[in-house]
Amino acid sequence: MTKKENGIAFNLISRHKLQELNTEDKLKFIIKEIKNGKILVLEQGLTPTEQTSLIQHTMKEIEHDTFIGFEMEGYGPDQPTFFQKILGMHKKPRITLIGPANLLKMVKKDNEMIQTMIISRSGAK
Amino acid sequence: MGLFGKITFSSILQRIFGKKHAKIGIYGPPNVGKTTLANRILRDWTGDIMGSVSEIPHETRRAKWKKDVKIDNGNSSLVMDIVDTPGISTKVDFKEFMNTWGLSKDEARRRAKEATEGVIESIKWLEDIDGVLLVMDSTQDPFTQVNVTILGNLEARNLPVLIAANKIDVEESSPATLKSAFPQHPVVPISALTGYNADNLYTTMVKQFSKKKKKRR
Numbered sequence A: 001m002t003k004k005e006n007g008i009a010f011n012l013i014s015r016h017k018l019q020e021l022n023t024e025d026k027l028k029f030i031i032k033e034i035k036n037g038k039i040l041v042l043e044q045g046l047t048p049t050e051q052t053s054l055i056q057h058t059m060k061e062i063e064h065d066t067f068i069g070f071e072m073e074g075y076g077p078d079q080p081t082f083f084q085k086i087l088g089m090h091k092k093p094r095i096t097l098i099g100p101a102n103l104l105k106m107v108k109k110d111n112e113m114i115q116t117m118i119i120s121r122s123g124a125k
Numbered sequence B: 001m002g003l004f005g006k007i008t009f010s011s012i013l014q015r016i017f018g019k020k021h022a023k024i025g026i027y028g029p030p031n032v033g034k035t036t037l038a039n040r041i042l043r044d045w046t047g048d049i050m051g052s053v054s055e056i057p058h059e060t061r062r063a064k065w066k067k068d069v070k071i072d073n074g075n076s077s078l079v080m081d082i083v084d085t086p087g088i089s090t091k092v093d094f095k096e097f098m099n100t101w102g103l104s105k106d107e108a109r110r111r112a113k114e115a116t117e118g119v120i121e122s123i124k125w126l127e128d129i130d131g132v133l134l135v136m137d138s139t140q141d142p143f144t145q146v147n148v149t150i151l152g153n154l155e156a157r158n159l160p161v162l163i164a165a166n167k168i169d170v171e172e173s174s175p176a177t178l179k180s181a182f183p184q185h186p187v188v189p190i191s192a193l194t195g196y197n198a199d200n201l202y203t204t205m206v207k208q209f210s211k212k213k214k215k216r217r
């Protein structure tokens, strides 16, 4: 139904769904969505190892005229506190924005704000 | 442990096991100067060249390496296998090669295809490496996803990393921004192009990559 509307889908994916999926399925899901032109906000981002896998998988999917890759932005995990460290607690990936590179452009990123822009199709080069 | 000092201990090990040897990957986003730096290192220590350099991104599309590069900082030295890797990116747009760099459509498509394969190769090489020289362009925003991803990976694997804040010969470069962005890692400002501060880089490389990898498991 939303497909028929003229606009860009912008979906918030819950931590619950992301935790339910194993890495392989999670990456498949993300790539399928961004290849379909959707922008996703992941309530919980990817681990560094998942990020490199995502890059590898994406490179295999790139097609000159339809899919040029992704733009992903989020903050790195909080450094665990001293007590979390001795308790062996993991760093948790934080909220992350990800979308197809022909739609989503990073404008500026610093410790306080990540600015991105959605490029309208007509405006894209 | 601390009282004896690492130097004595490792120099004893070195005497027993012979030369220290480490496989070091030069990593980073496209166009930051990885190959320029690899060429500089080889020129200074072996007299060779690693590969071709270009202002067009994704110039290096296959990893290249040089074995047994001995870097000597006066009182200690380290023998390294140096690997120059293709730039890692999350996107490759052949149109950019046409519109920005004036390549023909065929050339642009071929370069883009090879670039995607290069990125995959770079990531594969990560498995096989003892330490990383992460090159960043200090005229640019340091918090790019590729930098964060590579660093996160190295941290998860406990691999030693040294950040080369490159292109400091350019006036608008800001190596200090890089330093404050990644306070947990050594950052050495350098110009791979002019060789400025290369000695400092070599000293830090020997120091950083002589460390034994901390095993997690």
Ligand SMILES: Nc1nc2c(ncn2[C@@H]2O[C@H](COP(=O)(O)OP(=O)(O)OP(=O)(O)O)[C@@H](O)[C@H]2O)c(=O)[nH]1
Pocket: B028, B029, B030, B031, B032, B033, B034, B035, B036, B037, B052, B053, B054, B055, B056, B057, B058, B059, B060, B061, B085, B086, B087, B088, B166, B167, B168, B169, B170, B190, B191, B192, B193, B194
């Ligand atoms: N001003 C300046 N330019 C540099 C420096 N190092 C490299 N460059 C230039 O940056 C551009 C890219 O250099 P390369 O060495 O090809 O970069 P790379 O990281 O190997 O790039 P890929 O192989 O495409 O990933 C070239 O035009 C170099 O001349 C530097 O220290 N200062």
Ligand SMILES: [Mg+2]
Pocket: B034, B035, B036, B052, B053, B059, B060, B085, B086, B087
């Ligand atoms: Mg190169």
